[in-house]
Amino acid sequence: MSLIVQKFGGTSVGSIERIEGVADKIAAFKMQGHRVVAVVSAMSGETNRLVALAHEIQGRPVPREMDVLLSTGEQVTTALLSMALAKRGVKAKSYTGGQVKILTDDAHGKARIQHIEDTQLLSDLDAGFVTVVAGFQGVDPSGNITTLGRGGSDTTAVALAAALKADECQIYTDVDGVYTTDPRVVSSAQRLDRITFEEMLEMASMGSKVLQIRAVEFAGKYHVPLRVLHSFKEGPGTLISIEESNDVETPTIAGIAFTRDEAKLTVSGVPDMPGIAYRILGPVGDANIEIDVIVQNVGHDNTTDFTFTVARGDLARAEEILRAVADEIGATSVQSDSKIAKVSVVGVGMRSHAGVASQMFGALASVGINILMITTSEIKISVIIEEKFLELAVRSLHTAFGLDGDPVEE
Amino acid sequence: MSLIVQKFGGTSVGSIERIEGVADKIAAFKMQGHRVVAVVSAMSGETNRLVALAHEIQGRPVPREMDVLLSTGEQVTTALLSMALAKRGVKAKSYTGGQVKILTDDAHGKARIQHIEDTQLLSDLDAGFVTVVAGFQGVDPSGNITTLGRGGSDTTAVALAAALKADECQIYTDVDGVYTTDPRVVSSAQRLDRITFEEMLEMASMGSKVLQIRAVEFAGKYHVPLRVLHSFKEGPGTLISIEESNDVETPTIAGIAFTRDEAKLTVSGVPDMPGIAYRILGPVGDANIEIDVIVQNVGHDNTTDFTFTVARGDLARAEEILRAVADEIGATSVQSDSKIAKVSVVGVGMRSHAGVASQMFGALASVGINILMITTSEIKISVIIEEKFLELAVRSLHTAFGLDGDPVEE
Numbered sequence: 001m002s003l004i005v006q007k008f009g010g011t012s013v014g015s016i017e018r019i020e021g022v023a024d025k026i027a028a029f030k031m032q033g034h035r036v037v038a039v040v041s042a043m044s045g046e047t048n049r050l051v052a053l054a055h056e057i058q059g060r061p062v063p064r065e066m067d068v069l070l071s072t073g074e075q076v077t078t079a080l081l082s083m084a085l086a087k088r089g090v091k092a093k094s095y096t097g098g099q100v101k102i103l104t105d106d107a108h109g110k111a112r113i114q115h116i117e118d119t120q121l122l123s124d125l126d127a128g129f130v131t132v133v134a135g136f137q138g139v140d141p142s143g144n145i146t147t148l149g150r151g152g153s154d155t156t157a158v159a160l161a162a163a164l165k166a167d168e169c170q171i172y173t174d175v176d177g178v179y180t181t182d183p184r185v186v187s188s189a190q191r192l193d194r195i196t197f198e199e200m201l202e203m204a205s206m207g208s209k210v211l212q213i214r215a216v217e218f219a220g221k222y223h224v225p226l227r228v229l230h231s232f233k234e235g236p237g238t239l240i241s242i243e244e245s246n247d248v249e250t251p252t253i254a255g256i257a258f259t260r261d262e263a264k265l266t267v268s269g270v271p272d273m274p275g276i277a278y279r280i281l282g283p284v285g286d287a288n289i290e291i292d293v294i295v296q297n298v299g300h301d302n303t304t305d306f307t308f309t310v311a312r313g314d315l316a317r318a319e320e321i322l323r324a325v326a327d328e329i330g331a332t333s334v335q336s337d338s339k340i341a342k343v344s345v346v347g348v349g350m351r352s353h354a355g356v357a358s359q360m361f362g363a364l365a366s367v368g369i370n371i372l373m374i375t376t377s378e379i380k381i382s383v384i385i386e387e388k389f390l391e392l393a394v395r396s397l398h399t400a401f402g403l404d405g406d407p408v409e410e
Numbered sequence: 411m412s413l414i415v416q417k418f419g420g421t422s423v424g425s426i427e428r429i430e431g432v433a434d435k436i437a438a439f440k441m442q443g444h445r446v447v448a449v450v451s452a453m454s455g456e457t458n459r460l461v462a463l464a465h466e467i468q469g470r471p472v473p474r475e476m477d478v479l480l481s482t483g484e485q486v487t488t489a490l491l492s493m494a495l496a497k498r499g500v501k502a503k504s505y506t507g508g509q510v511k512i513l514t515d516d517a518h519g520k521a522r523i524q525h526i527e528d529t530q531l532l533s534d535l536d537a538g539f540v541t542v543v544a545g546f547q548g549v550d551p552s553g554n555i556t557t558l559g560r561g562g563s564d565t566t567a568v569a570l571a572a573a574l575k576a577d578e579c580q581i582y583t584d585v586d587g588v589y590t591t592d593p594r595v596v597s598s599a600q601r602l603d604r605i606t607f608e609e610m611l612e613m614a615s616m617g618s619k620v621l622q623i624r625a626v627e628f629a630g631k632y633h634v635p636l637r638v639l640h641s642f643k644e645g646p647g648t649l650i651s652i653e654e655s656n657d658v659e660t661p662t663i664a665g666i667a668f669t670r671d672e673a674k675l676t677v678s679g680v681p682d683m684p685g686i687a688y689r690i691l692g693p694v695g696d697a698n699i700e701i702d703v704i705v706q707n708v709g710h711d712n713t714t715d716f717t718f719t720v721a722r723g724d725l726a727r728a729e730e731i732l733r734a735v736a737d738e739i740g741a742t743s744v745q746s747d748s749k750i751a752k753v754s755v756v757g758v759g760m761r762s763h764a765g766v767a768s769q770m771f772g773a774l775a776s777v778g779i780n781i782l783m784i785t786t787s788e789i790k791i792s793v794i795i796e797e798k799f800l801e802l803a804v805r806s807l808h809t810a811f812g813l814d815g816d817p818v819e820e
Contacts (some may be wrong), residue, residue, distance in 0.1 A: 037739060050486070056426040061493045068504045069489035071481035076460070080477035083471045094478045099553055100506065127447060143509055149596040 002167035003035045003125065007135065007157035010044035011130065012172050014075050014229035016084075019043075021371025022172075023073040023084035026130055035125045037164065039135045039157040040081055053295040063108035067137070067147045069096065074134035074153070082132050091132040095121070097137035097145070102156065104138035104146045111146035113155065116163035127166075129158055135162060150273035154215035162222035169224050170237075175210055176230035177238035178203065180403040181256040185394050192254060192406035197226075200253040201378045202346040210232060216240065252356060253401040257392050260291060260341050260387060264372070266307040267322060269332025279329055280306055283321050289314040293342070293375045293384060303332075311386060312338055340372065341390040344382040345397055353409060357381050363400035370391050412577035413445045413535065416568035417545065420454035422525075422582050422641035423487050429453075431642060433494035436540055440500055445535045448489055449545045451566040452483025473518035474482045476549070477557045481507065483562070483775035492542050503539040505531070507547035507555070512566065514548035514556045520561075521548060523565065526573035541571060557765045564625035571663055572632035574767060579629065580638050580647075583804065585620055586640035587648035588613065590813040591666040595804050600815035602664060604649040606635075610755040612790045626650065652807050662759035662766060666804050672702060673725040674750045676717040676784070677732060679742025689739055690716055693731050699724045703752070703794060704752035713742075718781060719794060731812035750782065753802040754792040757806060776801040779803050 006026065013019050023039075029036050050069050061069075078094035081230045084090035100121060100372040104111035120393060124131050135153025138146050149157050154171060161169035177191040180199065195203070197220030210228055219226045219240065229237035270276055275376045281291060293310040315338055350356040360381055364371060369392065373384035385393055398404060416436065432448075437710050439446050464471040471479075488504035495502035508530060520765050525713055526616040538588055545563025548556050549803065558565050564581060571579035572594035587601040605613070607630030611623060629636045629650065639647035643719050691701060720728045725748055732744045760766040770791055774781060780800065783794035795803055808814060 016463060020467070053426060053486070053490060057490060057493045058432070058497050062496045063504075065492040065504055067490040068492075068506075069486055072485050075482050075485075076463070078478055079475040080463060082475040082478075085474045085810075086475070087468050091564070092475075094475055094767045096478075096555075145506075262528060311512075 001033050001035060001049060002273075003037070003164060004029065004158050005037045005039060005164070005166045005169045007039040007153055007169070007171045008041065008081075008231065009153060009173060010041040010047070011038055013173055014044035014080065016080070018078050018231075019077070020084050023081060023088055023090070025107055025172075026081075026085060027088045027090050030130060034132045038081060038123065038130060038132045040074060040077040040132060041135050041153040043071075045079055046073040046076070050327060051097050061239070064144060065137045066181035067108045067111075067145050069132070070147055071137040071145050074136055077129070078132045078134045082130075084131055084244045085132070090130055093126055095133045096108035096132060096136055098139040098143070100133055101162075102159070104140055104148070106140035106142070106144065106146065108146055109145075109151075111140065113138060113148070113159045118163050121164065123158075128376040135210040148185055148301055152212075152214075155218060156211040158224055159227065160220045160221075161224045162218070166224065168227055168230055169219065170227045171211060171215075172211055172229050172231040174231065175228070176233055176235045177228050178187070178210055178240070180405075181254065181258070181394055182280060182396055185258075185391050186256075186398045186404075188293055188404040188406065189398065191235075192238050193236065194241060194243075195254050196348050197240055197242060198379055199346050199348055200226075200240045202344065203255055203257050204379075211240075247332075252353040253345050253403065254349070255342045255346055255403065256401070257346055258390060258394055259342060260339060260390065261312050262309040262342055262384070263312045263336060263338035263341050264307060264309050264314070264384060265318055265322060266305060266334065266335045267326055267333075267395055268305050268329050269303045269330075270306050271330055272302050272304045274343070276329065277305075277306070280325055281308070281320070283325055284310070284318055287317060287321055289318050289321075293373050293382065294374070295373045309342070309373070339387045340384050341387045341393075342384055343390065343393045343397065344380050345401060346380045350378050350381070358402060360397060362395050364393055367392055367396045411443050411445060414445070415447045415449060415567050415574070415576045415579045417579070417581045418451065418565055418641065419448040419563065419581075420451040420457070420583055420587075421492065423450055424454035424799060426490070428641075429487070429490050430494050433498055433500070435492060435582075436491075436501045437498045446540045446544045447531065447535070447570055447576070448491060448540060449523040450484060450487040450542065451545050451569060453487055455798075456486065457484040467789055474554060477518045477521075477555050480486075480557055481544065481555050484546055488544045492540075495540055495542070500540055501538055502542055505541060505543045505785060508549040508553070510543055512548035512569070514550055514558070516550035516552070516554065516556065518554075518556055520559040521550065523548060523558070523569045523765040526569055528573050531570075545796060551671055554671065557672075559686050560621075562624075564622040565628060566769045567680060568625045568632075568634055570628045571634045572628070576634065579634050581625075581636060582641040583620055583638060583640050584641065586643055586645045587638050587640070588620055588650070589640075589665065589809055590815075591668070591804055595668075595801050596666075596808045597812075598681075598814040598816065599808065600813060601645075603646065604651060604653075605651055606758050607652060609756050610636075610650045611668050611757055612754065612787075613665055621650075623625060630820050632672055632717040633795050634819065638801060663755050663813065664755035664759070665755055665756055665813065666753065666803055666807050666811070668751060668753045669720050670751050670800065672719040672752055672794075673722045673746060673748040674717060674719050674794060675725070675728055676715060676730060676745045677736055677741045677743075678745065679713045680716050681740055682712050682714045683734060686714075686739065687716070688751070690732070690735055691718070693735055694720070694728055697731055699728050703783050705783045705785070705791065709784060719750070719752070719783070746751065749797045750794050751797045752792050752794055753800065753807065754790050754804045755811060756790045758789050760789060760791070769810060770807060773806050774803055777802055777806045779806075779811040782800055
């Protein structure tokens with residue numbers, strides 16, 4: 001008899017009809033003999049409704065009170081789901097974050113979980129209850145209600161799974177698993193049966209918005225097996241775990257990730273001297289602009305070119321800062337380019353397989369795509385290319401690394 | 411510097427605009443140097459919205475979960491009001507029933523308050539905060555959320571005032587005080603400056619729906635001075651307290667109460683023997699039908715007539731029961747009459763003033779109204795009359811007891 005934490009997001013509980021559907025799903029698991037902890041979000045639209053009420057009063061409402069307000073959204077869902085379970089003859093009991101006691105720090109709106117009391121939950125589970133816990137919320141040491149920030153319900157689920165030593169944490173979403181790449185770009189993209197936490201983090205940070213990054217990190221840290229499943233369709237989903245697949249047939253690469261959200265800045269004719277990178281990037285970082293890929297070319301004539309990428313929304317501000325810096329340090333020019341895209345191949349397999357980089361570059365070259373920048377990590381190689389080549393690049397790499405399956409039916 | 415508990419009902423906080431109005435009112439009190447505890451209900455309509463969601467799932471939802479669901483309504487208001495106060499530069503802090511800790515028994519949906527922790531509230535009040543408490547809710551000894559039932563916010567306010575030894579508990583409503591009678595019936599009805607708890611109970615139970623009876627009882631028991639005020643108009647309202655007015659000019663009678671909600675049943679030709687009242691009323695009480703006025707006439711020929719009143723909604727059921735009883739005991743007939751009304755004169759003054767009853771009967775006789783039944787208590791005399799005479803009776807008594815003022819402007 002295993003202990004399973006199941007998390008249902010706002011869309012999955014967006015109406016009474018859907019809540020009844022979730023109750024059916026949980027009841028079926030219970031019938032199979034599992035102990036179930038359900039973690040729920042607010043019904044879709046509810047959080048926005050509450051935010052709108054607060055904003056009628058003030059543009060930036062008191063964070064403590066914002067948390068008191070928003071936390072009611074999940075509380076409503078816990079009560080309704082518990083009722084729907086009771087209607088099916090399944091003993092159920094709702095919990096707010098405070099009732100569980102999910103202890104957090106006091107950073108309202110973005111609190112971090114510090115400890116979870118498991119006594120009451122375990123005793124209710126032993127007594128045969130399905131425990132329905134409000135996601136996204138906790139209490140600080142003084143008993144004030146806190147929230148973990150948007151998407152925090154995933155984190156609640158993983159933290160509960162870790163605290164209760166659950167056998168699996170299942171995240172129900174609107175996709176049926178993690179794919180080798182975005183099926184809207186490559187119709188032959190395949191659902192992965194399993195993926196490692198590290199791979200998932202690299203895939204997620206590139207815009208595969210299946211799971212909150214924090215939740216994946218947390219799950220990895222505490223070795224909680226995570227499974228992504230579809231809320232309304234049957235299927236095994238994708239298991240995210242610490243173990244790599246032992247299957248020799250498994251491709252080296254787990255998937256192809258990509259993003260269009262970046263822009264590129266180049267400072268040319270930079271005097272090539274120690275500390276120059278800091279003088280350029282320091283002011284950008286001070287302005288709270290995150291920098292992603294950085295490339296410094298080998299210098300010639302005692303000058304060098306310095307190129308890096310930022311989120312597209314930060315481009316104008318970053319450019320303004322750089323122009324001032326360029327004047328100061330005597331660089332010749334600043335150029336910007338927002339028509340770029342980043343494409344990455346991700347896979348823990350590349351640790352033990354040589355030649356992934358050359359295979360990647362070869363595949364891109366064979367379709368005539370010019371690489372603007374390259375950056376590598378232990379399990380990922382990313383290239384910056386012109387945005388117009390994005391789809392072509394993703395499709396070519398997907399094929400080159402043997403990821404194509406049968407075209408996905410929509 | 412006095413400590414004041416102020417309670418605002420659903421209509422008073424029914425929109426963001428109204429919540430801002432309440433915040434203005436509280437801010438003004440705070441500026442005067444008072445310490446303020448605000449108790450709030452759910453925004454009007456919110457409780458019904460939540461009930462409707464639950465009823466989509468089940469006709470009779472699990473009481474524990476119903477309380478979890480409904481308690482979010484007040485919580486939302488506490489957060490919004492605290493934000494509106496902060497916007498005015500007034501330090502404020504919201505509390506759920508569980509956070510205060512308003513300890514109740516575990517009777518979900520109709521819980522009774524057992525104890526209130528005052529430490530945290532008093533320390534926040536001392537630190538200059540307005541504390542905004544969710545009405546209508548508490549927690550049982552196991553930490554489950556409970557509700558006090560509809561209108562329970564009045565009870566929360568009074569209980570808090572008692573626990574904190576507040577100088578006054580102010581209940582903001584849609585009327586500007588307690589009147590000598592319903593101004594819709596008697597345009598010269600006057601607002602009472604003060605009234606005793608006992609008088610208020612007699613007035614309230616007759617349909618003057620200004621305050622919850624439980625809250626008045628509670629206030630009387632713990633000697634909490636209660637004041638009824640209008641949410642949006644200025645004015646002193648009506649003070650409900652233990653002390654009678656010492657003003658010699660004060661009329662003997664506080665007011666004229668009335669109700670149309672009753673119906674009359676008469677069992678005729680009842681054998682006049684011991685225990686007969688029990689044999690008639692026992693089965694009615696067993697059916698959970700409440701009996702109000704009872705009159706047994708002096709018998710003749712060894713039979714008597716037995717008349718009593720019930721709520722109009724219970725008439726059909728009571729009559730059915732009585733016909734069976736009448737057969738058993740050999741009574742001759744059962745008659746019912748729903749076209750009746752009850753009119754009462756209420757006042758602690760009648761304890762020390764003789765002749766109130768004869769003055770009342772005289773006033774009714776002078777306008778030709780026939781009295782069908784009479785019942786008296788220490789501070790109230792009630793008569794049952796034909797419904798068509800109700801307005802005439804109330805107006806005549808209002809004048810006869812010197813209660814007329816200038817006509818009320820609407």
